[in-house]
Amino acid sequence: MRGVEQIPWIYDALCHLCERGGFGRWRRWLTAGARGRTLDLGCGTGRNLPLVPAGTPVVAVDPSPDALARARRRAPAVPLVLARAEALPFRDATFDTVLSGLVFCSVGDPMRGLAEVRRVLRPGGELRMLEHVRSTTPWRARLQDLIQPGWTWVAGGCHPNRATEATVARAGFVIDDHRAQGTMRRFRARPA
Secondary structure, X not given: OOOHHHOHXXXXXXXXXXXXXXXXXXXXXXXXXXXXXXXXXXXXXXXXXXXXXXXXXXXXXXXXXXXXXXXXXXXXXXXXXXXXXXXXXXXXXXXXEEEXXXXXXXXXXXXXXXXXXXXXXXXXXXXXXXXXXXXXXHHHHHHHHHHXXXXXXXXXXXXXXXXXXXXXXXXXXXXXXXXXXOOEEEEEEEEO
């Protein structure tokens, strides 16, 4: 499904506005914790890549060829792989860190995607996530449910009402270093 999230110049413009409004600080938190061999899952246009600590080996994955072309300009030395979260083309236990920034709202099968993340993480590895999630305020959650079909169509697969943290826990991860602001969440998770 193609929507504004899959049109790289629109996505970059929206991200730029959000980052100026404070989201950039959260993105820097996401990338600052990358240690060892790192996978940037759903890298999009590569906005995380220049923020990964120098010397950290990173591989970036995204299902959109257009987004990867833009990521190539942003990070020419980073290996870019065309793939979906639900079918990662890597051996078991390949990565020490997996970064996921605004990804799992759009993954077709989040549980399968998280199973793949578990598979490619080394023992003791860390998943670092930055996601928008279902509101804990009942009327806002109902509003998210109401707008979800149209939003998902316009945004190219983004579900504004996903309870991503609960899904991560159900997928066998232990969440820590959790921070919330409105419907935004950032946290670290390790396989249980």
